[in-house]
Amino acid sequence: MATSTMKLKLHVWRQESPSARGGFVTYEADANEHMSFLEMLDVLNESLESRGEEPIVFDHDCREGICGTCGMVINGRPHGPWERTTVCQLHMREYGDGDQIWIEPWRAKGFPVVKDLFVDRSAFDRILQSGGFISANSGGAPDANAIPVKHEAAEESMDAAACIGCGACVAACPNASAMLFTGAKIAHLNRLPQGQPERYDRALDMILQMEEEAFGSCTNHGACAEACPKGIELDVIAMLNRDYLAAVVKAG
Amino acid sequence: MELRSKIPSGPIESRWEKHRFDMNLVNPANKRKYTIIVVGTGLAGGAAAATLGELGYNVLCFTYHDSARRAHSIAAQGGINAAKNYQGDGDSIFRLFYDTVKGGDFRSRESNVYRLAEVSNEIIDQCVASGVPFARDYGGLLDNRSFGGAQVSRTFYARGQTGQQLLLGAYQSLMRQVHAGTVKLFTEHEMLDVILVDSVARGIVTRNLRTGEIQPWLGDAVALGTGGYSNVYYLSTNAMKCNATAAWRAYKRGAGFANPCFTQIHPTCIPVAGEYQSKLTLMSESLRNDGRIWVPVEPAETRPAGEIPEDERDYYLERMYPAFGNLVPRDLASRRAKDMCDQGKGVGETKLGVYLDFRDAINRLGKETIEARYGNLFEMYERITGENPYQVPMRIFPAPHYTMGGLWVDYNLMTNVPGLYAIGEANFSDHGANRLGASALMQGLADGYFVLPYTIGDWIGGERPTPVPEDHPDVTRTVDEVQTRVDRLLALDGKRTVDDIHRELGRIMWNECGMSRDAAGLEKAIERIPELREEFWENAAVVGSGDTINQVLERAGRVADFLELGELMCRDALAREESCGGHFRLEHQTPEGEAKRDDEDFQHVTVWEYKGDSTAPVEHREPLEFEYVPPTQRSYK
Numbered sequence: 035m036a037t038s039t040m041k042l043k044l045h046v047w048r049q050e051s052p053s054a055r056g057g058f059v060t061y062e063a064d065a066n067e068h069m070s071f072l073e074m075l076d077v078l079n080e081s082l083e084s085r086g087e088e089p090i091v092f093d094h095d096c097r098e099g100i101c102g103t104c105g106m107v108i109n110g111r112p113h114g115p116w117e118r119t120t121v122c123q124l125h126m127r128e129y130g131d132g133d134q135i136w137i138e139p140w141r142a143k144g145f146p147v148v149k150d151l152f153v154d155r156s157a158f159d160r161i162l163q164s165g166g167f168i169s170a171n172s173g174g175a176p177d178a179n180a181i182p183v184k185h186e187a188a189e190e191s192m193d194a195a196a197c198i199g200c201g202a203c204v205a206a207c208p209n210a211s212a213m214l215f216t217g218a219k220i221a222h223l224n225r226l227p228q229g230q231p232e233r234y235d236r237a238l239d240m241i242l243q244m245e246e247e248a249f250g251s252c253t254n255h256g257a258c259a260e261a262c263p264k265g266i267e268l269d270v271i272a273m274l275n276r277d278y279l280a281a282v283v284k285a286g
Numbered sequence: 287m288e289l290r291s292k293i294p295s296g297p298i299e300s301r302w303e304k305h306r307f308d309m310n311l312v313n314p315a316n317k318r319k320y321t322i323i324v325v326g327t328g329l330a331g332g333a334a335a336a337t338l339g340e341l342g343y344n345v346l347c348f349t350y351h352d353s354a355r356r357a358h359s360i361a362a363q364g365g366i367n368a369a370k371n372y373q374g375d376g377d378s379i380f381r382l383f384y385d386t387v388k389g390g391d392f393r394s395r396e397s398n399v400y401r402l403a404e405v406s407n408e409i410i411d412q413c414v415a416s417g418v419p420f421a422r423d424y425g426g427l428l429d430n431r432s433f434g435g436a437q438v439s440r441t442f443y444a445r446g447q448t449g450q451q452l453l454l455g456a457y458q459s460l461m462r463q464v465h466a467g468t469v470k471l472f473t474e475h476e477m478l479d480v481i482l483v484d485s486v487a488r489g490i491v492t493r494n495l496r497t498g499e500i501q502p503w504l505g506d507a508v509a510l511g512t513g514g515y516s517n518v519y520y521l522s523t524n525a526m527k528c529n530a531t532a533a534w535r536a537y538k539r540g541a542g543f544a545n546p547c548f549t550q551i552h553p554t555c556i557p558v559a560g561e562y563q564s565k566l567t568l569m570s571e572s573l574r575n576d577g578r579i580w581v582p583v584e585p586a587e588t589r590p591a592g593e594i595p596e597d598e599r600d601y602y603l604e605r606m607y608p609a610f611g612n613l614v615p616r617d618l619a620s621r622r623a624k625d626m627c628d629q630g631k632g633v634g635e636t637k638l639g640v641y642l643d644f645r646d647a648i649n650r651l652g653k654e655t656i657e658a659r660y661g662n663l664f665e666m667y668e669r670i671t672g673e674n675p676y677q678v679p680m681r682i683f684p685a686p687h688y689t690m691g692g693l694w695v696d697y698n699l700m701t702n703v704p705g706l707y708a709i710g711e712a713n714f715s716d717h718g719a720n721r722l723g724a725s726a727l728m729q730g731l732a733d734g735y736f737v738l739p740y741t742i743g744d745w746i747g748g749e750r751p752t753p754v755p756e757d758h759p760d761v762t763r764t765v766d767e768v769q770t771r772v773d774r775l776l777a778l779d780g781k782r783t784v785d786d787i788h789r790e791l792g793r794i795m796w797n798e799c800g801m802s803r804d805a806a807g808l809e810k811a812i813e814r815i816p817e818l819r820e821e822f823w824e825n826a827a828v829v830g831s832g833d834t835i836n837q838v839l840e841r842a843g844r845v846a847d848f849l850e851l852g853e854l855m856c857r858d859a860l861a862r863e864e865s866c867g868g869h870f871r872l873e874h875q876t877p878e879g880e881a882k883r884d885d886e887d888f889q890h891v892t893v894w895e896y897k898g899d900s901t902a903p904v905e906h907r908e909p910l911e912f913e914y915v916p917p918t919q920r921s922y923k
Binding site for chain 2: 037050051066067068069070072073076077080082083084086087088089091093094095096097098099100101102103116119123125127148149152154155156158159162163164166167168169170171172173175176177178179181182183184185188191192195196198199222223226228229
């Protein structure tokens with residue numbers, strides 16, 4: 035079985051620095067069906083390097099869809115056309131000879147472009163710092179089976195904990211809202227018995243921090259959940275809203 | 287070089303407890319006066335930084351990632367071992383200890399391994415307390431599975447994403463300390479050197495990957511949790527950024543490098559598809575619980591797997607190792623797959639692969655059960671290969687995955703450089719010549735949560751370091767040396783891309799220092815690698831400037847270090863005239879083709895001392911003693 039090859043026209047966002055004006059630059063690229071999307075870019079970058087040109091900057095690391103480092107908007111879709119797939123797991127058999135592909139960074143005020151396709155997602159870390167944890171110092175924890183956790187609670191917590199912090203939800207949202215990301219961490223911890231003591235403070239603090247960052251509000255489009263490579267569902271936003279409301283009422 | 291392992295005396299069960307009592311303490315009110323530098327935010331580094339912050343130390347923590355949540359610990363799928371014996375199937379601390387020493391083929395330190403088994407239980411408690419959503423049974427208690435050749439169910443897991451959940455647990459604890467102000471976190475900072483003042487580790491030099499700024503950071507102790515070096519092979523299951531630079535810089539400043547040739551080649555990875563391939567993807571070895579590994583009996587076989595009748599298939603692991611079958615340890619499974627491919631029985635377009643077949647498991651248990659167990663892995667396999675493993679067998683091939691070798695450390699996890707610690711995969715570790723499945727996560731968290739935070743206090747409390755002035759000549763000299771090296775890399779204006787040179791190094795390492803090694807091949811590699819290194823420094827193409835994100839420069843620095851480390855690995859493999867664990871010397875095998883250890887001459891840790899770029903490194907030995915687990919030939923038949 036012969037491997038099928040293709041010639042592509044890529045329109046890639048190049049931007050020298052956060053303050054520089056960016057624009058699309060068009061490249062011809064060769065690929066074959068077995069390559070991953072990022073390998074197709076690697077090959078292009080290597081050819082740019084050997085011509086003495088600066089390669090396209092994009093961040094990536096594990097290439098297994100779990101570290102959350104990679105992310106780009108491909109033909110208008112965060113992480114490209116495959117459902118529940120990060121861009122590092124997208125493969126070129128999706129494309130055919132002569133296709134044109136537009137590649138852009140995440141576009142959101144909360145994620146300023148650093149260079150080309152590389153954006154600054156430190157706002158996510160700051161949201162986590164404000165309350166995305168359980169205050170349990172190392173040592174002195176009770177036996178792990180001392181607190182039984184209902185099978186369903188553990189599973190639902192895990193559903194939310196699967197978030198990889200890539201930012202596709204923000205990139206997909208017309209308001210650039212970070213509610214799916216923030217809701218996922220709140221749901222992960224608040225669905226567990228261990229998370230109960232700090233449940234409402236957590237919701238309050240994380241939402242206050244989220245609002246300090248340059249993210250928009252949620253208007254129930256659902257584009258975030260559709261773009262999420264890990265299938266985080268909108269129910270985490272419902273939980274975020276419920277716990278936030280309860281926290282505000284408790285705080286008086 | 288003096289190698290004092292500082293193993294406590296007394297019965298093994300009480301050594302760690304006794305040692306904790308014997309160590310110096312730092313008064314709680316004084317801890318904030320001391321600064322600890324932690325490099326890396328994986329399981330070991332992240333857990334250590336968080337715990338040291340909780341204890342009250344002033345912690346400076348560095349990662350080259352954009353966030354502390356990205357380290358490659360996140361990619362571990364299968365699980366984490368602990369001796370809880372929740373399943374009541376006969377597990378115990380001693381059994382976990384015994385299995386780990388045996389699995390490591392008697393090339394690890396008994397005392398360290400015992401401590402690892404001992405704290406494994408505390409790790410699970412800690413992780414649950416911090417919100418790790420481990421799998422639960424319907425009564426709400428923790429579920430376990432059997433994993434990687436263990437005959438008890440001691441592996442805790444969170445779907446196929448255990449590493450992710452454990453790392454997020456450590457990351458969340460770290461974020462809490464950042465919020466509390468005890469830890470200052472520096473993302474997108476790559477460590478490029480260790481600063482020694484009067485031969486004591488007092489700081490590091492970093493390059494800010496966004497601005498290019500090269501800067502010294504000073505403190506009272508330095509801990510490296512900077513991972514392993516499998517990317518020396520170019521293609522490995524490691525993340526693209528994983529590198530040896532931190533450990534290698536420490537080596538070049540005098541830290542001993544232990545057992546560099548002990549690498550683990552993981553048996554269940556997706557085979558290479560082409561020259562452009564950037565990395566290899568691991569499929570959790572839990573798949574071997576239900577999948578059957580086979581190749582066609584006839585090398586010339588051209589039929590698709592489904593059309594090959596039962597009597598023309600060779601389920602070679604089941605045939606050769608009836609007791610363990612498909613669950614033999616990783617090194618055996620990998621080597622046998624290579625043997626089959628060497629005999630021409632490999633499958634797939636490249637003939638470098640073997641089948642991992644779920645047909646019988648699906649017939650026996652139903653597709654739904656298999657989907658519940660491995661659904662995410664099957665999906666991942668299909669996304670990458672375009673083949674549906676419910677219908678056709680997976681194709682797998684071994685790939686470099688983990689490095690048991692690393693910086694030599696004593697029982698306190700301190701290298702031979704005073705004040706410099708190495709934790710997690712970065713040290714030469716507790717795994718001997720072969721690591722068992724689900725033990726890397728255990729060791730990373732053991733070092734980070736439960737060992738280093740105690741032992742570092744012994745150093746601080748005993749030494750009571752006083753601050754080093756920023757303009758100390760040792761500091762400015764180290765910064766200047768880093769700057770010179772970066773400038774030299776940026777000046778490389780040759781024809782060959784950094785990746786292309788790295789690919790060639792990878793091929794040399796894979797062929798000569800991979801799953802099987804022999805003297806002739808290793809000697810050839812030791813000759814060829816310096817030539818390639820020379821070519822790198824003359825003909826590599828490093829485009830772009832140093833004052834902005836420059837990913838080519840980042841890779842160039844890492845590849846330059848791999849080009850030196852690769853040679854040391856080959857020297858180590860050549861010096862170790864025996865086969866053990868992942869180190870298989872063709873000259874040293876039993877008539878059945880199994881690894882033949884030489885306990886008489888090689889029951890030791892080999893530790894290499896740097897003596898300059900143009901001088902051969904010097905070999906030192908730390909003898910190993912086995913009081914509790916008498917060395918035997920591993921047998922999985």
